[in-house]
Amino acid sequence: MMSGYGRQEVVIESPNHDETIATMPLESVALIVDTYHQRYLALMEEHKNMMAIIFRNHGRRAGASLHHPHSQIIATGIVPQHRRWQEDEAQRYYDEFGRCLFCDILKQEINDGERVVVENELFLAFVPFAADVPYEVWIMPKNHQADFGSITAAEKLDFAVMLKTILGKLHHKLNNPDYNYVINTAARYKADEPQLHWYCEIRPRLTTPAGFEIGSGISINPSLPENDAAFLRH
Amino acid sequence: MMSGYGRQEVVIESPNHDETIATMPLESVALIVDTYHQRYLALMEEHKNMMAIIFRNHGRRAGASLHHPHSQIIATGIVPQHRRWQEDEAQRYYDEFGRCLFCDILKQEINDGERVVVENELFLAFVPFAADVPYEVWIMPKNHQADFGSITAAEKLDFAVMLKTILGKLHHKLNNPDYNYVINTAARYKADEPQLHWYCEIRPRLTTPAGFEIGSGISINPSLPENDAAFLRH
Numbered sequence: 001m002m003s004g005y006g007r008q009e010v011v012i013e014s015p016n017h018d019e020t021i022a023t024m025p026l027e028s029v030a031l032i033v034d035t036y037h038q039r040y041l042a043l044m045e046e047h048k049n050m051m052a053i054i055f056r057n058h059g060r061r062a063g064a065s066l067h068h069p070h071s072q073i074i075a076t077g078i079v080p081q082h083r084r085w086q087e088d089e090a091q092r093y094y095d096e097f098g099r100c101l102f103c104d105i106l107k108q109e110i111n112d113g114e115r116v117v118v119e120n121e122l123f124l125a126f127v128p129f130a131a132d133v134p135y136e137v138w139i140m141p142k143n144h145q146a147d148f149g150s151i152t153a154a155e156k157l158d159f160a161v162m163l164k165t166i167l168g169k170l171h172h173k174l175n176n177p178d179y180n181y182v183i184n185t186a187a188r189y190k191a192d193e194p195q196l197h198w199y200c201e202i203r204p205r206l207t208t209p210a211g212f213e214i215g216s217g218i219s220i221n222p223s224l225p226e227n228d229a230a231f232l233r234h
Numbered sequence: 235m236m237s238g239y240g241r242q243e244v245v246i247e248s249p250n251h252d253e254t255i256a257t258m259p260l261e262s263v264a265l266i267v268d269t270y271h272q273r274y275l276a277l278m279e280e281h282k283n284m285m286a287i288i289f290r291n292h293g294r295r296a297g298a299s300l301h302h303p304h305s306q307i308i309a310t311g312i313v314p315q316h317r318r319w320q321e322d323e324a325q326r327y328y329d330e331f332g333r334c335l336f337c338d339i340l341k342q343e344i345n346d347g348e349r350v351v352v353e354n355e356l357f358l359a360f361v362p363f364a365a366d367v368p369y370e371v372w373i374m375p376k377n378h379q380a381d382f383g384s385i386t387a388a389e390k391l392d393f394a395v396m397l398k399t400i401l402g403k404l405h406h407k408l409n410n411p412d413y414n415y416v417i418n419t420a421a422r423y424k425a426d427e428p429q430l431h432w433y434c435e436i437r438p439r440l441t442t443p444a445g446f447e448i449g450s451g452i453s454i455n456p457s458l459p460e461n462d463a464a465f466l467r468h
Contacts, residue, residue: 055445063444074446082451085319182449203448210297211289212308214437215416217316 007043007052007075011035014069020058021069021164022171030160032071036183037156039073041149044188049075051083051187054148059178061205079187087187087196094195102197103144105129115229118165122158125166127225127232133203134223135174135232137166140199147191148183148198163200169232170204178205241277241286241309245269248303254292255303255398256405264394266305270417271390273307275383278422283309285317285421288382293412295439313421321421321430328429336431337378339363349463352399356392359400361459361466367437368457369408369466371400374433381425382417382432397434403466404438412439 013032014024021029036054043052056071057064079087093101109115109126117125117137125139139162141155151159163181170177185198213219247266248258255263270288277286290305291298313321327335343349343360351359351371359373373396375389385393397415404411419432447453 053446053449055449057444061442063442072445074450076450076452080450080452083449180445180448182445184449201448208295208297210291211306211414211416212287214414214435215287215289215317215418216308216310216314218310218314 002078005048005077007046007049007073009039009043009073011039011071011073012068013071017068019069020167020171020176021056022167022176024164026160026164029164030157033156033160033163036071036073037149037151040185043073043075044149044191046075048077049188050077050079051075051185054183054185056181058180059176059205061178062180064178083184083187086184087190090195090197100144100195100197102140102199106140106142114226117169117229117232118162120158120161122155123162125162127229129225131221131223131225131228132219133221134206135170135177135204135228137170137202137232138199139163139166139202140197144194145198146186146193146196148185149191159200166202166232170202173232174204174206179203180205236312239282239311241280241283241307243273243277243307245273245305245307246302247305251302253303254401254405254410255290256401256410258398260394260398263398264391267390267394267397270305270307271383271385274419277307277309278383278425280309282311283422284311284313285309285419288417288419290415292414293410293439295412296414298412317418317421320418321424324429324431334378334429334431336374336433340374340376348460351403351463351466352396354392354395356389357396359396361463363459365455365457365459365462366453367455368440369404369411369438369462371404371436371466372433373397373400373436374431378428379432380420380427380430382419383425393434400436400466404436407466408438408440413437414439 014028040052043049052073052075054073090101106124109124115127122142123139124142125137127136128138170179179202181200181202183198183200186193186196190196248262274286277283286307286309288307324335340358343358349361351361356376357373358376359371361370362372404413413436415434415436417432417434420427420430424430
């Protein structure tokens with residue numbers, strides 16, 4: 001049996017109890033992103049930490065137990081099966097086509113345009129082709145980058161702008177819905193791989209997965225990604 | 235792209251709006267189980283249906299949109315990846331040990347006894363060794379049976395007794411919690427396989443999966459399976 005191991009850190013985002021990223025000044029959001037980056041690098045220095053998950057739970061339906069604005073970083077001593085499956089799919093794509101799956105997704109989304117919500121110089125925010133939940137948005141660096149730890153200063157700022165913009169749109173257009181976001185990044189020992197690409201996945205909690213989802217692993221999403229993107233874009 | 239296909243059936247469980255399996259007479263529960271069985275067999279006659287998921291959502295947190303007591307059966311034209319992963323694990327175990335993984339789990343749980351909630355002649359109800367959620371209970375036929383469609387008349391009755399007993403315990407000891415249950419059964423073309431074994435998975439909705447679960451696929455279960463089983467057993 002595996003012995004217990006892990007690291008959990010809480011990022012307090014503001015001294016103001018009722019503030020949230022959607023309504024904060026950009027400088028505060030930039031500070032949060034920079035804190036993620038610094039703590040991520042520090043955690044990845046510890047060789048027992050195989051990967052870290054940076055996430056934010058907003059509201060009760062999203063599992064938030066404390067109201068004061070905060071995010072969390074959990075480092076694990078293993079790469080969970082769930083992540084290895086995703087990495088294996090990306091590897092298979094790379095083996096077949098010789099290109100990063102996510103770079104290809106970016107290209108296709110920019111060409112199609114239909115699912116794009118916002119684009120800035122270094123990031124694209126779009127509703128994924130097969131979104132799990134209504135108004136799901138992925139924020140992805142446009143340059144190939146497997147590891148969140150490799151983010152540059154310019155990218156940090158553009159990512160903060162994106163995070164604030166998308167969460168602001170959800171806040172104003174959907175009346176401050178509960179949501180989770182997660183930064184999905186490569187495992188430590190895969191930080192330089194050509195087939196992986198980090199991104200931030202924002203999932204509003206407007207629907208409830210039930211028996212069918214538990215049994216099948218398939219999400220029932222009553223929304224069309226193209227409509228969700230158009231709604232958030234305008 | 236795949237064209238849309240599927241079958242959805244709703245099993246109305248009672249003429250009484252406020253009844254639920256936990257509080258119904260046993261004969262009504264037996265009728266529900268028999269209905270599952272008949273409809274399952276009918277759906278599996280249609281060659282486009284690759285598998286069926288029988289499930290029940292109880293309460294709002296479990297995704298129930300209608301209060302009147304009902305279950306659902308959804309047949310799909312594919313075997314979802316999520317299920318194929320589980321089937322692959324069972325296959326690997328069978329290839330290595332020459333035995334059904336689930337039959338071995340049954341043997342171990344009966345020997346250990348610590349996680350057993352109730353046992354009757356043909357079924358075992360236990361909290362699984364690595365339960366995803368607090369008070370999760372699996373009801374499993376003690377004789378090897380890959381396919382829910384193969385259930386015998388005697389097994390149907392014992393299964394109905396188990397379902398009523400476990401849901402009754404949850405209802406009375408945990409104040410009628412919201413829950414989902416799902417009957418996990420082999421895909422149609424694997425109905426006779428020696429490595430698969432159907433079971434009913436009952437999941438009370440007392441916790442909320444949040445960012446960590448989304449990112450890692452790992453469940454945070456604050457409960458010890460042995461404690462949950464002891465609590466439900468007595």
